[in-house]
Structure formats: C-alpha cells, structure tokens
Amino acid sequence: EIVMTQSPATLSVSPGERATLSCRASQSVSSNLAWYQRKPGQAPRLLIYGASTRAAGIPARFSGSGSETEFTLTISSLQSEDFAVYYCQQYNNWPSWTFGQGTKVEIK
C-alpha cells in the first residue's frame, strides 16, 4: 500500500495570506495525485488532479505542484471560504487509491 503523509496537521493562516500544504508519498506515484477540500457536513470537492491541473470551476488561487513523491498545494490568498480540511490522494496504484490524513487550514 502506498502511504500518503501530509504536513502540517494544522495550519493557522490569516485571511489574505498564502497557505502551503505538503504531501509525501511512500513511493513514486508519478503525477497521479489529487487534492480535495472538505468542509464540515459537506461532500469533498476535487480541487486538483494530475498534481497540477485545476478541476472545473476551481479558482486560480489554488495551485498544485510536484511529482513522484513530493507534492504541494498552494492557496495564494486565503478567502474565508477556504478554511477547511485538505486531503491529498494518490491514484497511481489501482484499485487501492490512498489518502493522506489531511491538513486542517484554520483562521489565525
């Protein structure tokens, strides 16, 4: 099983500031990496796939980078609606797609 490790567990950021979230895979997943946003009581939302491609309707302030084992999600200027938990997921190892434990982005 490919283990996905996210850091930090919690990120405290002020509105308007930049947030940088990290995700590491235990082995190479090429660029088969997605990021999701989840808010309490809501369905997860796909933000990024292919490590760096924004999903339909996702604002340009969200960007992804990385390949192989190291990945980053950057939110360039945090808006109030961006405070949520973010998960990375590898989809390189079919059918066992695995997720990181999540990074909670909270208001500083």
Added chain:
Amino acid sequence: EVQLVESGGGLVQPGGSLRLSCAASGFTFSTYGMSWVRQAPGKGLEWISYISHDSSSTHYADSVKGRFTISRDNAKNSLYLQMNSLRDEDTAVYSCARNSRHGYDSWGRGTLVTVSS
C-alpha cells in the same frame, strides 16, 4: 448538476448488518465506475470498495473484504453497500463517489454508521 445522496446509515450492534444506498442524478450513471469511501471519527479518508460501470468488476479493501458487498442497479441509478459482520472499527461516515481517470470527481455528503453495543 451531479448529485449523490447516501442513505441507510444508523446504529447497529457489533456483528450486525446494514445496507447503504446512494442515489445518483444529474449524469449518466451507467457509464461511470463508483466507489465507497469512509471516514472514521478523527481519521482520514479510506477507500473501501469499487464497482465498474456494468458491475463486471468489483474490488475491496482488505479491511472489509469478505464482509462487505458492493452492487448497483443502473435502471434505478443507485449504488449499494451491503455490510455484514460489522465491527466497532467500521464506525464511520460512508460516502459514495464517482470515479474518473483522475480520482473522484463527485462525492456525496455521506451517511453515518455507528457500530456499538
């Protein structure tokens, strides 16, 4: 608009059974593979089962293999998860998700399953 709505969760005793449903709308259900993903309290997301668009292929995580069965009814635009021999560690919010080539592109909000005596 794509919608996935889960139902069927609740409180069940260890060793008991439960059947979850996921009603799909807003897309051609019969052309997509579908999955169940769960999230235990305070834990991350865990994929547990997948079914192909035509039910010809199914897969399960080791944690539920032999106890859970995924199925679908394309005529009813519905996905199901039959859960037997439930354990305390199966307590979680269960969500259905639509498979794409690049992860899960749509999810439901989930239904809570609590296994407790």
